[in-house]
Amino acid sequence: MFRKILVPVDFNELARRPLETGVELARLAGGKVVLFSVVDDAFPNPDILSFQLPWADYYRHLRDEATGRLEKLKAEVGGGAEVEVCVARGNPARLIARFADEEACDLIVMATHGASGLHHALVGSVTRKVLHLAHCPILVVRLLEGEGSTPAPARS
Secondary structure, three states: OOOEEEEEOOHHHOOOHHHHHHHHHHHHHOOEEEEEEEEOOOOOOHHHHOOOOOHHHHHHHHHHHHHHHHHHHHHHOOOOOOEEEEEEEOOHHHHHHHHHHHOOOOEEEEEEOOOOHHHHHHHOOHHHHHHHHOOOOEEEEEOOOOOOOOOOOOOO
């Protein structure tokens, strides 16, 4: 049923549970997981503003750093050949939904902190936006308090 599962990762709220959930579902279905990160280009780089680092070099650096972090996360959860790593640049919610459509993903597995109140009103939620934009089913994994700000230790 779920042959291709997209698991977007935001390194500010890094969480293993969505990836572990996606990997387990893919193994049960004989499918694969795309571990996906978006380099958000909405925030300017202070080095670019001072002309110390060209745009292309800055985004190449961010992409390479994100790829390395995704590979590390993949290894930590025991993701083998069934986990592919991909990094894109742009608006996170729009790119997640577009990637899922273009790559014919059957499911998106995302995390949420369940933010509410002023923080939610001001910042919004990438997960909430993807819920409105994506055309495939989305499994939302609610993170527990304290989970997500740093990677959890590997299980033995």
